[in-house]
Amino acid sequence: DSGVTQTPKHLITATGQRVTLRCSPRSGDLSVYWYQQSLDQGLQFLIQYYNGEERAKGNILERFSAQQFPDLHSELNLSSLELGDSALYFCASSPLFSGQTYEQYFGPGTRLTVT
């Protein structure tokens, strides 16, 4: 599959724990975006990385952090988990970031359940 991949598909953990979600962008895409989809907040932008550097930040909690590695895959780290963090976390990628708008290609998502 040459599209955006995300692992794991499902994650169940307890409050207070820390998890790492992984995303591999499409081949050649330099930008990676993270979104959170929850029942009450809908689809919300969290953060964007371009070629290893943070480029834009949305409503991302301080307990959450992300990074993009030299091979362009990205990880979203969620710590001190709360029940309200239960959501579907999507990763998307696009070719470039330079003031132009490119289509974002979405991954299948990771469903996080905090118990």
Added chain:
Amino acid sequence: AQRVTQPEKLLSVFKGAPVELKCNYSYSGSPELFWYVQYSRQRLQLLLRHISRESIKGFTADLNKGETSFHLKKPFAQEEDSAMYYCALNNNAGNMLTFGGGTRLMVKP
């Protein structure tokens, strides 16, 4: 602040009927609007974007800056159009997308 509103959570129509999914936005700059679709058990995918002015799968959407709307229309709905539809706005600053709450379209036979 930018905002995208989709007033209908659920829209149910019969096959062959016209369909219009509403989207309103608020943004102080010059927006770029998109429609994304999510079919059952599939990932979110781009349906169309206003700058391309294309018709995809029979769907069209026109950006109305006066009414700050970007409604999605199709003259004759098909059962395979049943899906979740999200309107999204790009702020042209960081390429981030602001999504509306989504509308579930159900096309009945």
